[in-house]
Amino acid sequence: MLVGNHSGGYAVDGAMVLTSMFLEMDPPRLAQGMAEKFINRFPIASLWTSRTGQFTGLPEHARRLLEDDRLLMIFPEGYKGTAKLYSERYSLVDFGTGFMRLALQTRSPIIPFAFLGGGTAVPTIANLYKLGRLLGVPYIPVTPYVLPLPLPAPLEIHYGEPLTFTGTGNEDDEIIIGYVEQVKARIAELIEKGRVRRQERLFL
Known part of the structure; x- marks a missing residue:
């Protein structure tokens, strides 16, 4: 199971990991990966999602993938992760916990990864939530040049060593949250290391 951060005003990160x-x-x-359900409302996005093997649906579908030894990609921040502003591009928002219960239930190792550069490619300075709801999406990102079209920017993915956790997936929330925080901390470390390397290259 691949577990990482969102970066950029929309899911350019998922396409790059794929x-x-x-x-x-x-x-x-x-x-x-499991795409947000609103994707199904947009024919082009829905077609791309299905053609590349992504899916919307229930957690049971994700469980079947793992039980078949297939590779599941998870972004536990959800759409709130893609809604991060440019100033927040190296930060993390709260993680959902469902991925951890799924990993425990299927005895799947978790491979943490950090995606960097999305916040530079789509430098979001504000999000229009009301307009987004009218259009059937969580929000509309606004960039300095208004339209959220991606700019040329170096994109990087840093993968960490696999993490394994013991349990059945039926543990108390306190235990699951503790496991999730360990994954989040590791991803934060990968982001920080990548950020430092990116800054060093700017001054070479």
Whole structure:
């Protein structure tokens, strides 16, 4: 199970991780993730989602993927992660806990990753939530050039070592939250290391 952060005004990060797994793994792996349900309202986005093996649906679908030894991609921040502003591009918002129960139930290791550069490619300075709701999406990102079109920017993915946790997935919330915080802390470390390297390259 791949677990990482969102970066950018929309899910450019998922597309990049998918590409990374397909081009850099030997043999290639298809990373499949659960897309937000509102995607189904938009024909082009819905078609891209289904054609690339992504899906919307119930957690049971994700469980079946893991039980079949397929690669599941999770962004526990949800849409609140893509809504981060440019000034928050290296931060993390609260993680959902469902992925941890799923990992425990299927005895799946968690591979943490940090995605960097999305906040530079889509430098969000504000989010229009009311307009987004009218259009059937959580929000509309606003950039300095108004339209949320991606700019040329270096994108990076940093993968960490697999993390394993013991349990059945039926543990008390306190235990699950503790496990989730460990994953979040590791992703934060990967983000910080990547951020420092990016800054160092700017001054070379």
